[in-house]
Amino acid sequence: MLFTLETLFLRGYMRIFKFVTAKLPIVWPQEFIGAGAIQELLRHIQSQGFTRVFVVTDHNLVNAGVVAPVLAELDALKLSYSVYDTIQPDTPAEQIEAGLLAFVNSGAEAVLAIGGGSVIDAAKLIAARALNPKPVLKLAGLFKVRKGIQPLFVIPTTAGTGSEVTIAAVVSDTAAQRKLAVIDPRLIPSAMALDAQIMLGLPPAITAATGMDALTHAIEAFVSKNATAETDVRALNAAKRIFKYLPEAFHNGSNEQARQQMAEASKLAGQAFTIAGVGYVHAIAHNLGARYHLPHGLANAIVMPHVLSASLPQAAPRLAKLAQHCSIHTSAKAEGANDMEQAKALIEKIKEMNKEFAIPTYVEALQPGDIAAISKAARAEARFTYAVPRYFTHAQMQMVLHGMLKPTG
Numbered sequence: 001m002l003f004t005l006e007t008l009f010l011r012g013y014m015r016i017f018k019f020v021t022a023k024l025p026i027v028w029p030q031e032f033i034g035a036g037a038i039q040e041l042l043r044h045i046q047s048q049g050f051t052r053v054f055v056v057t058d059h060n061l062v063n064a065g066v067v068a069p070v071l072a073e074l075d076a077l078k079l080s081y082s083v084y085d086t087i088q089p090d091t092p093a094e095q096i097e098a099g100l101l102a103f104v105n106s107g108a109e110a111v112l113a114i115g116g117g118s119v120i121d122a123a124k125l126i127a128a129r130a131l132n133p134k135p136v137l138k139l140a141g142l143f144k145v146r147k148g149i150q151p152l153f154v155i156p157t158t159a160g161t162g163s164e165v166t167i168a169a170v171v172s173d174t175a176a177q178r179k180l181a182v183i184d185p186r187l188i189p190s191a192m193a194l195d196a197q198i199m200l201g202l203p204p205a206i207t208a209a210t211g212m213d214a215l216t217h218a219i220e221a222f223v224s225k226n227a228t229a230e231t232d233v234r235a236l237n238a239a240k241r242i243f244k245y246l247p248e249a250f251h252n253g254s255n256e257q258a259r260q261q262m263a264e265a266s267k268l269a270g271q272a273f274t275i276a277g278v279g280y281v282h283a284i285a286h287n288l289g290a291r292y293h294l295p296h297g298l299a300n301a302i303v304m305p306h307v308l309s310a311s312l313p314q315a316a317p318r319l320a321k322l323a324q325h326c327s328i329h330t331s332a333k334a335e336g337a338n339d340m341e342q343a344k345a346l347i348e349k350i351k352e353m354n355k356e357f358a359i360p361t362y363v364e365a366l367q368p369g370d371i372a373a374i375s376k377a378a379r380a381e382a383r384f385t386y387a388v389p390r391y392f393t394h395a396q397m398q399m400v401l402h403g404m405l406k407p408t409g
């Protein structure tokens with residue numbers, strides 16, 4: 001097999017990166033899982049001696065009636081709170097800085113996030129900014145949250161990002177049309193509650209997109225060169241549950257079992273990618289999101305089959321293993337199907353799910369004239385952070401992106 005000099009260099013660098021990642025002081029949050037988990041989390045906050053919490057959420061969730069029951073529980077426990085509910089998807093840096101001011105003025109001792117990945121990430125960054133005197137955009141990159149974060153508790157309302165367990169938080173630099181990641185083990189929350197009850201009203205389109213985000217985490221972690229035995233167990237477990245339960249959660253949102261399975265799968269996938277990393281699907285999706293305001297999960301869902309197909313020359317054996325674990329068989333006979341056939345069957349399955357969820361095969365807003373810049377930015381994002389199974393040259397990456405243009409005629 002022929003490798004370019006760049007690929008050889010990056011493979012060597014990634015070996016060192018894997019060694020460093022394995023030594024990260026990762027402390028997973030305390031978990032409260034299943035029916036009653038939210039009350040248990042709130043009682044846990046109280047038992048830690050906190051008397052006032054800063055609730056971070058968004059308008060949609062307040063209007064959908066998702067936040068009020070949690071506030072009622074806080075009242076019942078005589079925990080006082082202030083609510084900061086102006087978070088927008090892919091939170092702009094300005095909202096973090098404004099949130100910091102509101103946090104300081106509130107006199108709260110801890111932060112409680114009630115929301116999807118955007119809210120959780122915003123809460124992580126407000127908690128980080130409270131102790132780190134640098135503008136949030138200066139915290140972007142690896143290990144810059146040196147002074148730690150204020151105590152942070154999380155109630156996810158989507159099953160997708162896994163942000164309740166990850167070392168990452170995303171913030172938008174709107175002027176530069178960029179989404180930046182702050183990555184530091186100190187961003188991991190203290191405790192979190194995974195309770196399907198709070199996800200029952202999540203609309204089908206968001207259920208599908210966020211669920212496909214979780215699937216992308218599981219698959220990219222599994223094919224990553226930085227995967228470990230531990231991340232493999234979590235990634236496989238997550239992928240199997242997502243293939244089984246996401247269609248049900250999409251079609252029948254009030255199915256509590258499907259919602260709970262998705263919440264736990266999303267957490268497992270988050271733990272897997274915290275150590276193994278993600279890949280080009282995310283690198284491209286982040287750039288599409290920043291440029292065209294495409295929701296993160298939707299972008300991943302569209303991009304994933306394109307990137308996996310282009311990665312087949314190196315990723316087929318791992319994709320085949322994942323397909324086998326999830327009982328995804330080739331349309332011919334499963335017995336004796338080779339790795340390439342099984343890997344392709346997995347990609348077909350992802351395409352079928354996208355179709356079932358009315359997710360397109362292309363990116364409506366993508367402009368041919370933007371492809372070179374997106375390719376450059378996606379390759380730069382991945383270069384020193386994602387241990388992808390196959391490195392794409394600029395030409396290969398552009399070809400992958402061309403495949404995502406809206407078909408003409």
Ligand SMILES: NC(=O)c1ccc[n+]([C@@H]2O[C@H](COP(=O)([O-])OP(=O)(O)OC[C@H]3O[C@@H](n4cnc5c(N)ncnc54)[C@H](O)[C@@H]3O)[C@@H](O)[C@H]2O)c1
Pocket residue numbers: 058059060061064066088089090091115116117118119121157158160161162163166167168169170198199200201202203206210213296297
């Ligand atoms: N920190 C990480 O590790 C990590 C990982 C992946 C993605 N992300 C980031 O997370 C963000 C995306 O998060 P997301 O996909 O969870 O979506 P989101 O948080 O942006 O929410 C999407 C929409 O769904 C609504 N919503 C959420 N829960 C609901 C509920 N239960 N009922 C009704 N409406 C509900 C929200 O109000 C919002 O309008 C992106 O910025 C992405 O880059 C972070």
Ligand SMILES: [Fe+2]
Pocket residue numbers: 161213214216217282296300
């Ligand atoms: Fe993601």
